[in-house]
Amino acid sequence: IVDGEPYTPGESGVWIDFMFCREQKLGIGDSIKLKADGKEFDEIIKGTFYHPEYVYFLPDAAAVMPAYGEYGACFIDSSEYPAHDELYYNLITADLEGVDNTGGLSDEEKGICQKAGEMISDVLDSEEIVTTNKNENLSYQTFHAEIEQHASMTYLFPIVFLLIAILGIITTMTRMTSRQRVQIGTLKALGLSKRTITMHYASYSFFLSLTGSIAGALLGYYTIAELIIKMEADAYLVPDMTKAFSVRAFGGIAVSVAVSTLVSFMSCRKQLAPAPAETLRPASPKNLKHSAIEKSRLWLKLDFATQWNIRDIMRNKVRSAMGVVGVLGCSMLLFGAFACLDTMNFITSWMYGELNTSRYQIIMKQGTPYAVTEEYAKKYRGQMIENAGVEFEVNGVKKSGTLTVYDVGNYMHFEDKNLNQMKMDDNGIAMTYKMSRTLGLAQGDMFRWHMVGDDKWHINRISAVYRHPTAQGIAMSREMFERLEFDFVPDTVYTNRNAKADLNDDDNVTGVQNKDEMMDAFDSMKEMMYTMVYILVMAAAVLGIVVLYNLGVLSLVEKNREIATLKVLGFTTRKIRGILQMQNIWLTALGILLGIPAGMGLVNALFASMPESMDYIATYSVPSVVYTVAGTFTLSIAVNRLLSGKVKTVDMVDALKGQE
Numbered sequence: 001i002v003d004g005e006p007y008t009p010g011e012s013g014v015w016i017d018f019m020f021c022r023e024q025k026l027g028i029g030d031s032i033k034l035k036a037d038g039k040e041f042d043e044i045i046k047g048t049f050y051h052p053e054y055v056y057f058l059p060d061a062a063a064v065m066p067a068y069g070e071y072g073a074c075f076i077d078s079s080e081y082p083a084h085d086e087l088y089y090n091l092i093t094a095d096l097e098g099v100d101n102t103g104g105l106s107d108e109e110k111g112i113c114q115k116a117g118e119m120i121s122d123v124l125d126s127e128e129i130v131t132t133n134k135n136e137n138l139s140y141q142t143f144h145a146e147i148e149q150h151a152s153m154t155y156l157f158p159i160v161f162l163l164i165a166i167l168g169i170i171t172t173m174t175r176m177t178s179r180q181r182v183q184i185g186t187l188k189a190l191g192l193s194k195r196t197i198t199m200h201y202a203s204y205s206f207f208l209s210l211t212g213s214i215a216g217a218l219l220g221y222y223t224i225a226e227l228i229i230k231m232e233a234d235a236y237l238v239p240d241m242t243k244a245f246s247v248r249a250f251g252g253i254a255v256s257v258a259v260s261t262l263v264s265f266m267s268c269r270k271q272l273a274p275a276p277a278e279t280l281r282p283a284s285p286k287n288l289k290h291s292a293i294e295k296s297r298l299w300l301k302l303d304f305a306t307q308w309n310i311r312d313i314m315r316n317k318v319r320s321a322m323g324v325v326g327v328l329g330c331s332m333l334l335f336g337a338f339a340c341l342d343t344m345n346f347i348t349s350w351m352y353g354e355l356n357t358s359r360y361q362i363i364m365k366q367g368t369p370y371a372v373t374e375e376y377a378k379k380y381r382g383q384m385i386e387n388a389g390v391e392f393e394v395n396g397v398k399k400s401g402t403l404t405v406y407d408v409g410n411y412m413h414f415e416d417k418n419l420n421q422m423k424m425d426d427n428g429i430a431m432t433y434k435m436s437r438t439l440g441l442a443q444g445d446m447f448r449w450h451m452v453g454d455d456k457w458h459i460n461r462i463s464a465v466y467r468h469p470t471a472q473g474i475a476m477s478r479e480m481f482e483r484l485e486f487d488f489v490p491d492t493v494y495t496n497r498n499a500k501a502d503l504n505d506d507d508n509v510t511g512v513q514n515k516d517e518m519m520d521a522f523d524s525m526k527e528m529m530y531t532m533v534y535i536l537v538m539a540a541a542v543l544g545i546v547v548l549y550n551l552g553v554l555s556l557v558e559k560n561r562e563i564a565t566l567k568v569l570g571f572t573t574r575k576i577r578g579i580l581q582m583q584n585i586w587l588t589a590l591g592i593l594l595g596i597p598a599g600m601g602l603v604n605a606l607f608a609s610m611p612e613s614m615d616y617i618a619t620y621s622v623p624s625v626v627y628t629v630a631g632t633f634t635l636s637i638a639v640n641r642l643l644s645g646k647v648k649t650v651d652m653v654d655a656l657k658g659q660e
Contacts, residue, residue, distance in 0.1 A: 002239065004028045004047025009077065013046030016074045019237055021048045023069025034074070038507065039082045049075075050239040056142040059511070068237060092120075104144060105135050114398070132391075136400045143236055145611030150228075152609040158252060160602070164329050164543045165256065166263050169205060171322060171550035173267035177201065178557055184271050185279030194272045198265060205264030206257060213253040221245060227531050309583040316558065319551060320587060326547030327591025328598060331632045333540035335599030336606075337533040338624035343607060346619040347469050348519050350419075355468065358383070358411040358494035361518070362503060363510040366491070372508055373490045382495030383409025386481075386488060389452035390473055394439045399612075401435050401473030403451060405481045411494035414466040414475070419617070426477040428463025434615040435472045436465055449474065451486070458484060472613050544635040552643035555580075563650050577644040584640040585633075592632050596625060 002018045030045050059071040081087045096116050099109045117131025134140045187197055225243040233241050291314050313320045364373050377384050386405040406412045416422045417433045441447055443465050450457045478488050500512040566576050603618045610616050
């Protein structure tokens with residue numbers, strides 16, 4: 001109970017969900033008119049509430065995303081029902097011994113629930129009773145799947161960003177120790193041990209990473225967590241949904257600091273290996289043999305800039321590889337961000353542009369006779385659809401799903417697993433791709449099923465496999481449905497005629513939804529994607545700038561003598577900058593070629609963690625590739641131009657006499 005008085009048996013009044021009252025500006029003590037089974041009655045609002053079975057709920061079968069406040073849930077005492085003698089109960093909620101209700105059900109607990117259901121059916125001598133555990137409840141299932149998805153993301157993204165941090169630390173520490181080579185040699189000559197010097201550089205990384213980790217954790221807590229909680233509060237009705245500082249955050253900080261310190265320790269050992277006398281002198285040029293390409297005939301046909309860059313890459317494989325990895329990570333995050341938006345836009349157009357081509361859906365009141373619904377279908381030239389709940393059983397595994405029965409019409413369409421239009425077999429039963437994967441079935445396999453509320457089980461063969469983003473289950477024609485001795489009772493009429501104004505106050509109609517309203521229902525999910533896109537783009541920019549800048553500075557330090565030699569030979573600053581830019585373009589192009597497939601893998605992993613009831617297909621568009629390539633190249637070229645400007649500051653005398 002949020003506001004008002006708690007419920008006590010026999011008390012008059014109505015208790016309404018908190019979000020509905022807030023959006024409709026209703027308060028305690030207000031009167032509200034209720035309508036149930038054709039009977040209208042007035043009640044006084046006694047309180048508002050949150051309820052675990054209404055954490056996530058939809059108004060009707062046509063709805064895809066919640067719009068809390070436009071509809072709601074309420075409770076009244078049975079004595080308040082107008083026709084008390086006609087009231088019948090259709091649900092029993094049981095709390096079983098040995099089942100812990102604080103988390104998901106284990107296999108043992110599922111077995112207890114199944115046995116209890118069988119015992120209840122035997123005692124009441126009815127197989128029409130369908131028992132479901134809380135894992136099959138829409139509210140719990142959806143919210144639990146959301147938690148699991150976020151849990152998987154807490155491992156996926158930290159790993160990606162930790163790898164990015166490692167790359168940045170390697171480049172930073174390598175650059176630092178290379179520039180402080182003489183200082184390291186001086187410390188060694190003064191008698192400081194390798195351990196002392198190593199601890200000095202490791203401690204530098206330790207305190208920096210510790211400060212950065214704490215600052216990042218606090219920044220994420222007050223910014224990103226705030227955004228995510230706000231979006232989740234719009235999608236789920238949970239009391240006191242506030243951010244909390246998890247114990248895992250401290251573990252993440254410890255792991256980040258430990259890994260960063262270890263990487264720093266490994267990076268600085270290279271400069272500590274030589275003797276003090278050798279360390280005090282600038283590093284000698286590498287004594288490398290000619291590579292195979294340098295010995296080939298092709299080598300002589302290449303211009304100087306190409307030869308110089310190929311030789312530099314071959315002689316600095318680690319630095320070049322790190323540059324490619326840095327660009328790979330940048331392009332992976334950029335492409336992943338754009339692909340998330342592509343996927344959400346595709347799902348919307350797929351549902352309401354390909355699978356359902358109607359402009360309006362007329363939702364009939366539950367229990368409306370077929371003859372009445374048929375009149376509406378004739379009047380608005382629509383296609384009748386029946387949606388129902390079904391239960392599957394395969395090899396002892398039970399799953400709940402949806403049944404879609406379609407009448408003759410051209411508004412509902414089906415696509416196979418490769419998203420090609422398919423013609424349904426009117427004499428067969430098709431199953432969704434996601435449900436068939438969940439049950440371990442394929443086209444041609446047999447499965448056992450029954451409608452919720454019906455005691456007769458059926459065994460049928462899967463005639464086809466189709467895909468649907470939200471309704472996982474089976475579909476069949478009206479002809480096949482009636483052949484199984486069911487009565488066709490449609491609950492939805494698809495039409496292109498505007499029926500909204502005519503049917504708003506119709507007693508047989510629950511509501512009329514137009515295409516735009518249904519597409520707008522995805523806006524809340526798109527908002528979450530936009531937030532994720534901003535985070536990924538920012539991370540990609542930071543990664544690109546930090547890694548490419550550090551590698552660029554390191555490269556200039558290592559190539560200081562070579563650049564001075566080119567200037568002595570008469571190469572202009574502009575020409576030298578062009579040579580350096582050429583190598584940068586090569587490495588950036590290779591990083592992008594590897595980063596885009598990696599981004600595809602990132603998006604696939606993200607959408608693979610969606611709930612069993614959702615079949616979202618990761619989608620990529622050509623503009624996303626173009627944006628990724630353009631964004632990565634722009635960032636890389638900008639950083640390179642900034643660094644290559646340092647070419648004019650190279651002192652030829654100091655660089656060339658440094659080895660003497």
